[in-house]
Amino acid sequence: MKHFFTFSETVQQLAEKAETRAKPYFEQIEKNTEYNQQKVLSAFIHNRIDEACFGATTGYGYSDRGREALDKVVAESFGAEDALIRHSFSCGTHTLGTALFGVLRPGDTMLSVTGRPYDTICPVIGIAGEKGQGSLADFGIHYKQVDLTGEGKLDLDGIQDALRADPTVRLVYFQRSRGYTLRPSLSAEEIGRAAEAVKKVSDAVVMVDNCYGEFVQTVEPTETGADLIAGSLIKNPGGGIAPCGGYIAGKKEWIEQCAYRMTVPGLGREVGASLGNNRELFMGFFNAPHVTGEALKTAVFAAALFEQMGFSPTPAVDEPRRDIIQALRLQNPENLIAFCRGIQSGSPVDSFVTPEPWDMPGYPCQVIMAAGAFTMGSSIELSADAPLREPYAVWMQGGLNYHSAKVGILRAAEEVLKRQSRT
Numbered sequence: 194m195k196h197f198f199t200f201s202e203t204v205q206q207l208a209e210k211a212e213t214r215a216k217p218y219f220e221q222i223e224k225n226t227e228y229n230q231q232k233v234l235s236a237f238i239h240n241r242i243d244e245a246c247f248g249a250t251t252g253y254g255y256s257d258r259g260r261e262a263l264d265k266v267v268a269e270s271f272g273a274e275d276a277l278i279r280h281s282f283s284c285g286t287h288t289l290g291t292a293l294f295g296v297l298r299p300g301d302t303m304l305s306v307t308g309r310p311y312d313t314i315c316p317v318i319g320i321a322g323e324k325g326q327g328s329l330a331d332f333g334i335h336y337k338q339v340d341l342t343g344e345g346k347l348d349l350d351g352i353q354d355a356l357r358a359d360p361t362v363r364l365v366y367f368q369r370s371r372g373y374t375l376r377p378s379l380s381a382e383e384i385g386r387a388a389e390a391v392k393k394v395s396d397a398v399v400m401v402d403n404c405y406g407e408f409v410q411t412v413e414p415t416e417t418g419a420d421l422i423a424g425s426l427i428k429n430p431g432g433g434i435a436p437c438g439g440y441i442a443g444k445k446e447w448i449e450q451c452a453y454r455m456t457v458p459g460l461g462r463e464v465g466a467s468l469g470n471n472r473e474l475f476m477g478f479f480n481a482p483h484v485t486g487e488a489l490k491t492a493v494f495a496a497a498l499f500e501q502m503g504f505s506p507t508p509a510v511d512e513p514r515r516d517i518i519q520a521l522r523l524q525n526p527e528n529l530i531a532f533c534r535g536i537q538s539g540s541p542v543d544s545f546v547t548p549e550p551w552d553m554p555g556y557p558c559q560v561i562m563a564a565g566a567f568t569m570g571s572s573i574e575l576s577a578d579a580p581l582r583e584p585y586a587v588w589m590q591g592g593l594n595y596h597s598a599k600v601g602i603l604r605a606a607e608e609v610l611k612r613q614s615r616t
């Protein structure tokens with residue numbers, strides 16, 4: 194057999210040990226994948242998906258059969274009453290923003306219970322300093338937050354106190370994924386217990402930023418007590434095939450409000466030409482459980498490999514997974530750069546480019562990124578980001594298939610080892 198890639202003896206030995214260590218966790222991931230794949234397949238069958246669903250509509254897009262059927266498939270797969278999945282959501286932030294504006298009205302308060310939300314959500318709320326862009330704050334919608342505890346857990350007493358103290362809270366907001374922090378991500382069950390605590394003292398809508406969490410567990414937050422979830426199609430639920438878009442799923446009443454915000458009052462979900470995107474959205478959603486499983490295996494392998502090399506992975510190899518993100522503390526900026534260059538060189542697209550740290554707008558320090566993806570910015574494809582500052586961690590995620598992503602991880606390991614042997 195031909196060796197398409199050559200790795201040093203050291204990396205080969207480390208890789209073998211890492212894969213042995215990862216094996217029991219791979220088995221668990223594959224069990225979840227099988228369950229989730231059957232869940233999605235059965236939703237396709239119940240909803241009688243056929244070739245006509247892949248047809249394109251133009252103009253108003255009235256009665257787009259595929260668009261309507263895909264909404265039903267997504268709702269059923271996420272154990273929700275209803276859903277909206279559209280290529281016309283520009284990104285995750287646009288989708289989450291649509292849901293927030295869909296539910297909240299002037300005088301209401303949004304209560305975030307997982308601390309400060311993901312960076313791009315802050316200007317939507319109006320807490321990033323911008324004025325006059327039409328944020329929630331510009332429309333007289335207030336914002337409050339309850340921080341996570343020191344261990345990164347939900348503060349159930351703090352949440353109930355905040356709700357009792359303020360009857361204007363209309364929406365309680367959870368972020369499931371760690372984003373680019375080192376806190377643990379939340380499980381659907383933890384969110385469910387908190388939703389129950391919320392419902393005891395308030396009738397506020399429980400909304401979850403579900404980005405990076407879809408199909409990681411066998412239940413979604415909509416099945417454990419959330420009223421609304423939303424996420425991006427260039428992450429897990431697009432299966433690496435959807436070219437762009439987002440989804441919102443949850444209670445019928447709130448999905449309808451989101452639909453009026455997604456287009457306009459009066460028209461809601463009745464309009465929106467699919468322009469031939471239905472097939473890729475169907476195919477991507479169908480593949481999503483499997484692709485998410487491959488991304489999880491890639492994350493566990495990377496954790497095991499870098500643990501062998503003496504670095505500390507978060508989550509650890511044996512920690513349960515709540516999203517597809519793997520953080521690795523690499524101790525210094527040079528290792529971060531070496532890691533990202535290795536990942537890039539093992540990517541199917543743009544393998545020949547050299548990532549450089551740059552002054553990314555909105556960041557107080559330089560950031561380096563690696564991404565060699567078929568879809569620009571896709572983070573269900575193997576990718577990595579690292580701000581060049583303490584704790585010198587790289588956040589990596591994705592991998593459309595484990596066998597290919599493994600090469601990227603091994604190249605990253607090789608680069609880091611090479612750099613260390615030079616010093």
Ligand SMILES: *Cc1c(COP(=O)(O)O)cnc(C)c1O
Nearest residue numbers: 284285286311370372402404425
């Ligand atoms: C990706 C992500 C978003 C949305 O980001 P976009 O770049 O707009 O798709 C929001 N929250 C979290 C936790 C995310 O990971």
